[in-house]
Amino acid sequence: xxxxxxxxxVGGTRTYEVxxxxxxxxxxxxxxxxxxxxxxxxxxxPEGADAADVVVFNTCAVRENADNKLYGNLGxxxxxKAARPGMQIAVGGCLAQKDRDTIVKKAPWVDVVxxxxxxxxxxxxxxxxRVQEEAQVEIAExxxxxxxxxxxxxxxxxxxWVSISVGCNNTCTFCIVPALRGKEKDRRPGDxxxxxxxxxxxxxxEITLLGQNVNAYGSDIGDREAFSKLLRACGKIEGLERVRFxxxxxxxFTDDVIAAMAExxxxxxxxHMPLQSxxxxxxxxxxxxxxxxxxxxxxxxxxxxIPHAAISTDIIVGFPGExxxxxxxxxxxxxEARFAQAFTFQxxxxxxxxxxxxxxxxxxxxxxxxxxxxxxxxxxxSWEENKxxxxxxxxxxxxxxxxxxxxxxHRLSGRAPDNRLVHFTKPDQEVRPGDVVTxxxxxxxxxxxxxxxxxxxxxRTRAGxxxxxxxxxxxxxxxxxxxxxxGLPKIGVPEPLPVAASGCGRD
Numbered sequence: 001x002x003x004x005x006x007x008x009x010v011g012g013t014r015t016y017e018v019x020x021x022x023x024x025x026x027x028x029x030x031x032x033x034x035x036x037x038x039x040x041x042x043x044x045x046p047e048g049a050d051a052a053d054v055v056v057f058n059t060c061a062v063r064e065n066a067d068n069k070l071y072g073n074l075g076x077x078x079x080x081k082a083a084r085p086g087m088q089i090a091v092g093g094c095l096a097q098k099d100r101d102t103i104v105k106k107a108p109w110v111d112v113v114x115x116x117x118x119x120x121x122x123x124x125x126x127x128x129x130r131v132q133e134e135a136q137v138e139i140a141e142x143x144x145x146x147x148x149x150x151x152x153x154x155x156x157x158x159x160x161w162v163s164i165s166v167g168c169n170n171t172c173t174f175c176i177v178p179a180l181r182g183k184e185k186d187r188r189p190g191d192x193x194x195x196x197x198x199x200x201x202x203x204x205x206e207i208t209l210l211g212q213n214v215n216a217y218g219s220d221i222g223d224r225e226a227f228s229k230l231l232r233a234c235g236k237i238e239g240l241e242r243v244r245f246x247x248x249x250x251x252x253f254t255d256d257v258i259a260a261m262a263e264x265x266x267x268x269x270x271x272h273m274p275l276q277s278x279x280x281x282x283x284x285x286x287x288x289x290x291x292x293x294x295x296x297x298x299x300x301x302x303x304x305x306i307p308h309a310a311i312s313t314d315i316i317v318g319f320p321g322e323x324x325x326x327x328x329x330x331x332x333x334x335x336e337a338r339f340a341q342a343f344t345f346q347x348x349x350x351x352x353x354x355x356x357x358x359x360x361x362x363x364x365x366x367x368x369x370x371x372x373x374x375x376x377x378x379x380x381x382s383w384e385e386n387k388x389x390x391x392x393x394x395x396x397x398x399x400x401x402x403x404x405x406x407x408x409x410h411r412l413s414g415r416a417p418d419n420r421l422v423h424f425t426k427p428d429q430e431v432r433p434g435d436v437v438t439x440x441x442x443x444x445x446x447x448x449x450x451x452x453x454x455x456x457x458x459x460r461t462r463a464g465x466x467x468x469x470x471x472x473x474x475x476x477x478x479x480x481x482x483x484x485x486x487g488l489p490k491i492g493v494p495e496p497l498p499v500a501a502s503g504c505g506r507d
Contacts, residue, residue, distance in 0.1 A: 203466020
């Protein structure tokens, strides 16, 4: 019996683990990877397992040190793999698309390298590597199959990502995503709606439409109003209670989209609108196609149409050439827009992007000082905006895994329609993730709200039934977590005082 045969016979079914880095697109891709592996007969490794039979890294390439992080993790697994015959390691995602053969040269113990366009090949490549006993590197240059056609292991029983497009047609100088994920490719509206209807039939009550540049949807199929039409069509799906989308681009945020948001009841009053910089000079250097006036004009129109909308954003501090005056323009926009939350990033070089070669790279000390000022300002505004919620009565969709202190505080957590995180007093009756509760907000912190009084109403839902059924089916099955790991998408609710970081797919 070969070493490979011995590995397969130990403990019966082979286990897997997927480690995900980066943006929501990667999170969604990892659900597909998990679904593919389970469709091929693998089971998820138990929580706390020292190492699975197959470890998959779904990588991100937008940070300068992304490769160092990957190779550090691969190095940590090398002795475990040497001591465990038959264990396999696979590397996919944006960094794999970019580095290709380099990964196997630097980490020859890796078995499979695959790109962003061919995630569906993972089980075949693992089997080929096992049979041939050599690394398999396969990087497709264009999309082979739209991700949503692949099997999926959804992490949430009540909320789901729905990909409406992949790739991006923009050429932002700080972003490497278009080079790695390719030009935008849109799904047919009928396919999207059919997937949503299937998800709703399974108990899902909230969906998030997902795309690298989500509101550019339609450019590939020749319909400039396709995205607003899609939002309105979602409003006609019975049983679909909440619709969100991420991430839009200001260039494509047209009046018909604002009207569709305001006039479609199940489209939530929440908008994540990346700013990146408030300076017209910096926006031009970033090759962003809007300017400060245009951006603030969109915010004003959204607020006029949807008064209670919570608006969040992305901001990069310290882009090459950014002056003190440029940075002050960013602070001005933050004060004017009054974002509910902001994802704030210190600029870091992305190898292969034009910005990495630009003159005027800002010293780390200057970037850090600006970053701290921005975070302090946004923290103040977030708190002030959250205080306006005190006294309001809100319907929350109960979430799982969102309240880290729920067990000790005897609370549960949920998301308001505008996606604010609310911790509420645990009612006497059973409440399940996916159910809906009505509460009155009594206290506000910068990044969450509290409802300390009694729950006013509990509505059991089909989504809660789906969560309960999923947990019952997993009861006692090894390698299957009974919890819902992702919960509701977390756009707009970063951790307090986020550290300098970045994610791809943020347009």
